[in-house]
Amino acid sequence: MNTIEKINLAEKFDLFHDHYHPRMIGTLNGQKVILAKLKGPFVWHSHANEDELFYVVKGWFNLEFRDKTVRVGEGEMIIVPRGVEHRPVAEEEVHVMLFEPLDTINTGDAVSELTRKEVDRI
Amino acid sequence: MNTIEKINLAEKFDLFHDHYHPRMIGTLNGQKVILAKLKGPFVWHSHANEDELFYVVKGWFNLEFRDKTVRVGEGEMIIVPRGVEHRPVAEEEVHVMLFEPLDTINTGDAVSELTRKEVDRI
DSSP: OOOOEEEHHHHHTTOOOOOOOOOEEEETTTEEEEEEEEEOOOOOOSSSSSOEEEEEEEEEEEOOOSSSSSEEEEEEEEETTTTTBBEEEEEEEEEEEEEETTTTOOTTOOOOOOOOOOOOEE | OOOOEEEEHHHHHHHOOOOSEEEEEEETTEEEEEEEEEEEEOOOOOOOOOOOOEEEEEHHHHHHOSEEEEEETTEEEEEEEEEOOBEHHHHHEEEEEEEEEEOTTTTOOOOOOTTTTSHHHH
């Protein structure tokens, strides 16, 4: 019997309530699928070797770049290429799904108290 | 000025109406992000070297395996590991987003008239 199961995102989001604390829900092809709840400003950072995809499941947030801000709403996604400085800022809680390489660290080059080197699997 | 733009999935889905004809909306880390509308049965196939993620944006479908069937609904995802035979079957039209390596061919090992070696970018 194969053990492949579907994953319901809303059920997974119900399992945690803290902000900027990503959880992993799956892996494929050397990439991880992450869920996170964002609220407030994150830190400015970039990822030297990893592109990062944000998909908004619920709510909206601003993704700030040094030269512009993009509002990303429910049902929208944005891909941040490697090396590009960015900062998520969420006025209200937003639920996002991210895709990035397995070894990506959430704060990239900006190590701080927000850095989470290990990602919990849920 | 950076050219990073958000992508609205509903707007992209409005751009095409045919079934089992995937369109690419982005790439990252050697992977592609695909949108497809499914209706009816696809072909049984597997991908020798690529894991494949299906995320349902609208509707639902059955993902058949040789030993079970998984109903995947809106807001749910499923990852099919490489080498595992599968067949999507959609009783009604379903809108899905897929993640897979850039060189993945939609029908995997089952080349047929449904095979699309080139994926249009929208």
